[in-house]
Amino acid sequence: MASPVPSLVVGSTAVPPRGAAAGGRIVVGIGEFAVSSSPDDVIVTHALGSCIAVCIWDPVVRVGGLLHFLLPESKINPERARKQPATFADTGIPLLFQTAYASGIEKKRCHVRLVGGAEVAGMQGVAALNVGKRNLLVARQILWQNGVLVNGEATGGTIPRSVALRASDGVVEVTSARDVVASL
Amino acid sequence: MSLAPSLRQMLPADIVRGITHLDPLPATAGRLVAMLRGGDESLSSIASVMEHDHALVASILKRASTARFTGSPPRSLVEALLRLGTVTVLDVLLDGHLRKLLTSATAYGLGEHDLWLHGAASQCAVRALRAERPALRVDPVADLGALLHDIGKLIVARYLKVDAGTLVAHAREQGVTYTEAERQLFGFDHTLIGAAIAEHWSFPADVAFAIRHHHDRDLAGSSPVLDAVVLANLVAKTVGTGLGAEGLNFTVDASCHRRLGLTFESFGRICLATKEAVDALRAFEPELR
Numbered sequence: 323m324a325s326p327v328p329s330l331v332v333g334s335t336a337v338p339p340r341g342a343a344a345g346g347r348i349v350v351g352i353g354e355f356a357v358s359s360s361p362d363d364v365i366v367t368h369a370l371g372s373c374i375a376v377c378i379w380d381p382v383v384r385v386g387g388l389l390h391f392l393l394p395e396s397k398i399n400p401e402r403a404r405k406q407p408a409t410f411a412d413t414g415i416p417l418l419f420q421t422a423y424a425s426g427i428e429k430k431r432c433h434v435r436l437v438g439g440a441e442v443a444g445m446q447g448v449a450a451l452n453v454g455k456r457n458l459l460v461a462r463q464i465l466w467q468n469g470v471l472v473n474g475e476a477t478g479g480t481i482p483r484s485v486a487l488r489a490s491d492g493v494v495e496v497t498s499a500r501d502v503v504a505s506l
Numbered sequence: 507m508s509l510a511p512s513l514r515q516m517l518p519a520d521i522v523r524g525i526t527h528l529d530p531l532p533a534t535a536g537r538l539v540a541m542l543r544g545g546d547e548s549l550s551s552i553a554s555v556m557e558h559d560h561a562l563v564a565s566i567l568k569r570a571s572t573a574r575f576t577g578s579p580p581r582s583l584v585e586a587l588l589r590l591g592t593v594t595v596l597d598v599l600l601d602g603h604l605r606k607l608l609t610s611a612t613a614y615g616l617g618e619h620d621l622w623l624h625g626a627a628s629q630c631a632v633r634a635l636r637a638e639r640p641a642l643r644v645d646p647v648a649d650l651g652a653l654l655h656d657i658g659k660l661i662v663a664r665y666l667k668v669d670a671g672t673l674v675a676h677a678r679e680q681g682v683t684y685t686e687a688e689r690q691l692f693g694f695d696h697t698l699i700g701a702a703i704a705e706h707w708s709f710p711a712d713v714a715f716a717i718r719h720h721h722d723r724d725l726a727g728s729s730p731v732l733d734a735v736v737l738a739n740l741v742a743k744t745v746g747t748g749l750g751a752e753g754l755n756f757t758v759d760a761s762c763h764r765r766l767g768l769t770f771e772s773f774g775r776i777c778l779a780t781k782e783a784v785d786a787l788r789a790f791e792p793e794l795r
Contacts (some may be wrong), residue, residue: 352746352781370748371754392745392781393679399776440754442740443683444723450763450770453744453777454754482753499615499674499751 328398350375350390353409353417357422361490370438370483372454375416377435377485377506379492383426384491385445386418393453411460419468427432434470435494435506436461437478437485474506517694517702524665525702534562537597538592539708552595553583565598566590569779587735593646597629600653611663613753614684615670621659628652630783631741632734634776639767649732652708652718655735656748658700658717666692670751679756684752685721697721725759736762737776746780 325427326345326422328394348356350367365388368377379386391406394405396410439458445451458477464470474494476483481498496504517525531539534556557563563583570586580586587595604625607769610618632652637645662668668691677687688695701718714733719725725732740758742748763773 330717369749370746371746371749373746393774393777398771401779402778429507442743442754442756442758444757445760450768451740451773453774456759456770480753480755498753499670 325482346380350388352392353406353414354391354433355387355389355408355414355418355421357385357418357425357427358489359425360386363489365487365489366485368484370485371440372438372457374411374438374454374457374477375460375485376418377437377484377488377494378418378422378427379405379433379494380422380427381432381433381483381492382428382431382493384489385422385425385427386487386492387418387427388424388485388487389414391415391457391461395454399416411457415461417462419470420440429468430468432470433473433492434474435474436472436489437476437483437494437496437504437506440482441478442482443480476504513635515696518743521661521665521694521699522702524661525699528661528703528706531599531603531707535596535603535738536557536708538596538599538689539710546770549587550636557583560590562599562602565602566595569594585761591646593649597649597653600650601626604657605763606654606684609660609663611659611750613662613666613668613670613673614659616748618749620748621656621663623784624742625653625656626781627745627784628655628735628738629746630787631738631776631780633732634741634779634783635737635766636781638744638772638776642730642736642766645731646794647710647711648731648738650715651713651735652738654700654704654709654713655717655720655739656696656700657703658696658698661703662688662696668692680731683757684755685757695721712750721756722759723757724761726760727767728762732763733759733762737768740779741773741780744777745784747784752775 342347344353346363347391347445348358348363348365350356350365352373356365361487365386367388367390373390373392378388391411391414392409396413403410403413441452441454462472476496484497486495494506509591534552537552537555562691566586568578578588580589604622605772609614610616611621619780620705629652632648637745673684674685676691680690682690685695697718697720704714704717710728710729716732719732720739743754
């Protein structure tokens with residue numbers, strides 16, 4: 323008999339831990355992701371500076387997922403990418419989607435929102451240290467190459483951000499220093 | 507310990523009082539600082555002062571027993587001090603001292619542990635830089651500069667009851683960085699206070715210089731220690747510590763990474779190593795999560 327699909331998947335690796343209680347606030351750290359089909363769940367992440375949160379939600383199955391990645395490409399440290407693929411855009415984004423497919427998400431129905439990718443003030447011309455911009459470019463490229471449309475963004479600038487994704491209706495609320503700065 | 511007249515003139519009287527009345531460093535730390543500055547203190551005399559503080563001795567012995575130092579326990583406190591070196595011993599001391607001092611810093615949107623964690627993460631970043639670019643031979647004093655680079659925020663938090671929203675709004679309206687907003691609203695900023703604290707505690711001039719200038723836009727006269735501290739602050743912010751209300755609204759000297767010989771990939775590896783170290787800190791201390 324096939325095992326039932328869990329309502330919540332949280333992790334940072336290719337084999338995520340399972341079984342967290344449904345109906346709560348799921349906090350995703352840097353280099354982690356979560357997928358939930360429980361309508362009472364809110365997936366949140368904090369301390370988004372140059373990091374990016376990729377938020378996905380399918381309105382038909384009402385499943386939501388959130389990835390908080392640190393750096394754009396796994397070639398920076400392939401060993402770390404094997405241990406913690408959610409650290410990088412190019413290993414984390416596929417992992418997020420693959421995990422969400424198991425919960426019934428379909429790519430063509432997915433609402434995708436990107437949040438974060440801030441840049442240090444006055445550093446726009448310094449490619450070597452401009453993590454935010456690179457993170458954003460690589461995330462957009464991966465999604466575009468896989469035929470996934472980005473439906474909304476709260477990216478760039480210098481502000482820190484926190485994100486809350488409601489699994490019930492897919493609303494993504496973005497806050498900075500306690501003020502709501504975007505609802506996507 | 508005194509405050510340099512030049513710094514004293516640049517700060518309001520109540521802030522100067524705040525600095526000079528700041529909890530003094532433990533006696534042992536003062537003697538270690540004297541050693542760093544070329545004084546004639548001996549390790550055995552420092553050990554004799556230190557041995558009465560059992561918690562401190564336990565921390566020193568624990569640190570000196572790690573695999574990095576051959577894995578076997580040291581046979582004496584003096585041997586532990588020799589293994590660790592002056593700066594690392596001072597790190598252990600300051601770590602405990604700072605934890606007692608630091609509180610939430612509402613002007614920066616930082617909670618009780620955030621300021622300390624950001625300093626610790628910056629210190630981890632300097633170590634990661636040293637591992638990534640051993641040829642730079644980054645001076646151990648840079649570890650102290652990184653740990654203390656935002657210590658000025660402590661005094662701002664204690665003496666200026668300002669909400670972060672005021673600084674955020676001013677920075678946004680005037681199109682300036684958070685540090686520039688501090689200068690425009692208060693007449694000084696946390697780097698000036700931090701340098702004054704470093705002088706008050708008699709830290710080496712390199713440390714005070716790095717604290718004073720870590721947000722400068724053009725570091726034409728930079729030092730290797732300052733470059734390391736500038737990078738460490740950026741790395742610690744990149745891995746999500748100390749963002750508070752400021753976020754990334756600060757400046758970094760654009761040529762700092764060139765002087766340190768960093769590419770995007772090497773910068774990324776330093777970020778990863780720092781994040782791993784911060785995760786380890788958080789794993790042992792639930793209040794940091």
